[in-house]
Structures are given as C-alpha cells and as structure tokens.
Amino acid sequence: NAGVTQTPKFQVLKTGQSMTLQCAQDMNHEYMSWYRQDPGMGLRLIHYSVGAGITDQGEVPNGYNVSRSTTEDFPLRLLSAAPSQTSVYFCASSRLNEQFFGPGTRLTVL
Amino acid sequence: AQTVTQSQPEMSVQEAETVTLSCTYDTSESDYYLFWYKQPPSRQMILVIRQEAYKQQNATENRFSVNFQKAAKSFSLKISDSQLGDAAMYFCAYRSAYAGGTSYGKLTFGQGTILTVHP
Numbered sequence: 001n002a003g004v005t006q007t008p009k010f011q012v013l014k015t016g017q018s019m020t021l022q023c024a025q026d027m028n029h030e031y032m033s034w035y036r037q038d039p040g041m042g043l044r045l046i047h048y049s050v051g052a053g054i055t056d057q058g059e060v061p062n063g064y065n066v067s068r069s070t071t072e073d074f075p076l077r078l079l080s081a082a083p084s085q086t087s088v089y090f091c092a093s094s095r096l097n098e099q100f101f102g103p104g105t106r107l108t109v110l
Numbered sequence: 111a112q113t114v115t116q117s118q119p120e121m122s123v124q125e126a127e128t129v130t131l132s133c134t135y136d137t138s139e140s141d142y143y144l145f146w147y148k149q150p151p152s153r154q155m156i157l158v159i160r161q162e163a164y165k166q167q168n169a170t171e172n173r174f175s176v177n178f179q180k181a182a183k184s185f186s187l188k189i190s191d192s193q194l195g196d197a198a199m200y201f202c203a204y205r206s207a208y209a210g211g212t213s214y215g216k217l218t219f220g221q222g223t224i225l226t227v228h229p
Contacts, residue, residue, distance in 0.1 A: 031215035040119070042201055042219035050215070058216070090155065094215040097143055097162070099205070101155035 002026050006091050006102035013081040013109045021076040021105050023091030031094040032074040036060065036087040037104075043090060049074055081109045112137045112204050116220035123192045124228050130177075131187045131223050133202030141207040144178065144185045145217070149199040158200070161185065163207065189225075197227045 007022045025032065033048035045058030049068040063085055065077040074093075078085060086109045091102040113136045123129035135144070146158040161169045161178050168176050173193075177186045189196055202220040 033215060033217075035217075035219075040221055042114075042116075042221045043203075043217070044219070045216055048216060088153065092155075092217075097160065097205075097207075098157065099145075099215070099217055104153045104155075106153075 004091055004093055004100050004102040006105050008105060009103065011105060011107050013078075013107065015081060015083060015109060017081050018077070018079050019081065021089055021091070021107075023074045023076065023102060024072050025093040025100070026072065027093060027100065028071060029093035029095055030071065032068070033058070033092050033094070034064070034066065034074070034076045035090045035092065037090060038087050046076065083109045085109050112139075112206075112218045114202055114204050114218050114220040116202055116223050118223045119221070120224045120226070122226040122228060123189070125192055125194060127192055128188060128190045129192055129225065131200055131225065133185045133187070133220055135183050135185065135202070135204050137183070137204065139206055139208070143205045143207055145203040145205070146174070146176070146187045147201040147203060149201065159187065192227050194227050194229060197225055199224050
C-alpha cells in the first residue's frame with residue numbers, strides 16, 4: 001500500500017514550457033485533489049475530482065488542467081508555465097474524515 | 111465560503127514547555143471537521159489531530175490536545191512537553207462533513223504557524 005505518490009519531486013521549467021505532474025493513489029478513494037502551497041498563504045485548492053470522469057475547479061484553477069480517467073490517477077497539467085506557478089504542489093486523496101497527502105513537488109519556473 | 115485564519119505567523123517554545131497555536135474559522139455549516147497538520151522540513155503533511163464539530167469533547171493525541179470552542183469558532187492546538195521534533199510549520203484546516211456536496215473532501219487551510227523549539 002503506497003498511499004499517494006507524486007512524481008517528480010523537483011522540477012525546473014522555463015517560462016512557456018508545459019509539463020504534467022503525476023499523482024496516483026492505491027486506496028480506491030473517489031475524491032482526489034491538487035493544492036499549491038505558497039509562503040504565507042497555506043495550501044490552496046487548484047482542482048479536484050469526485051470520481052473518474054468528474055473534475056471541477058477549486059480556488060486557483062487558472063493555468064492548470066486536470067483529467068480523471070481512472071480512480072487511481074489524477075494528473076495536473078501546466079499548459080504554458082509562468083513564474084507565478086513557482087510553488088510546491090500537493091496531491092491528496094480522501095475518505096470521509098481524513099485526507100492523505102503525497103510528498104509534494106517543488107516546481108520552479110524561470 | 112469557509113475561511114480559516116491563523117494569526118500567529120511564528121511561535122517559539124522552550125523544550126519541555128507548553129505552547130498553544132491559535133486558529134479561528136468562519137462557516138455557516140453546523141457539521142464539519144477541523145484538523146491540525148504538521149509540516150516538517152521534509153515537506154510531508156502529517157495529520158496531528160482531528161476534531162468532529164458535533165463532538166463536544168476536545169480531541170487529544172498524546173501530547174497534543176485541542177481547545178474547540180464551536181460558538182466562538184475557535185480551534186487552538188496545545189502542545190505539551192514540547193520536543194525538538196515538534197519544530198515545524200503547523201496548519202489548521204476545515205472540511206465540510208456533508209458527503210456528496212461540491213465541497214466534499216475540500217480542505218480550507220489557514221496561513222500556517224512556524225513553530226521553533228529551543229533546547
């Protein structure tokens with residue numbers, strides 16, 4: 001039981017490049033989500049999914065796309081990276097009263 | 111929309127002493143969960159303690175306890191007998207208890223409090 005896994009752990013991009021942050025969970029949770037963490041702002045919800053084929057926007061969705069083709073996987077896509085997207089990104093999956101977080105990805109956009 | 115506020119950006123405590131981290135929140139819901147998460151330098155988010163709003167009894171987990179004041183919408187974390195390993199960023203978070211709604215599973219976080227433990 002690996003819990004929630006994220007790849008990569010670190011990434012440096014140039015402005016305008018695209019990339020996908022991978023997230024997978026093996027707990028059969030329906031709910032998955034992506035957060036970004038910035039200094040002084042806590043964690044903010046980017047996108048979430050309540051099951052395969054169903055996604056919705058969170059608090060800060062601009063510049064990010066998601067899809068959920070399987071229960072296990074929930075990738076986050078940056079279509080054209082901007083310096084404002086420099087952050088630490090967390091994927092999480094959830095059951096009713098507990099959220100399980102991945103180890104995070106530190107992304108730097110130059 | 112729910113909001114969570116942590117008004118202490120930084121706190122410090124001497125080893126073996128007690129420290130209290132503050133958290134207030136705003137919601138119109140009557141049933142919800144509140145959490146404290148610890149984030150050490152490793153970046154991993156670690157659940158410290160959880161409180162169900164319908165429970166009047168304050169949650170405790172070993173050296174960690176909360177003071178949950180529902181009417182005041184306050185949820186403070188007390189760390190007793192502080193240890194060097196308690197040094198971390200601490201986040202307070204809110205989650206609706208209404209399964210199936212659009213806010214199901216969504217955590218709303220406070221800004222975080224950096225706790226330093228002095229030997």
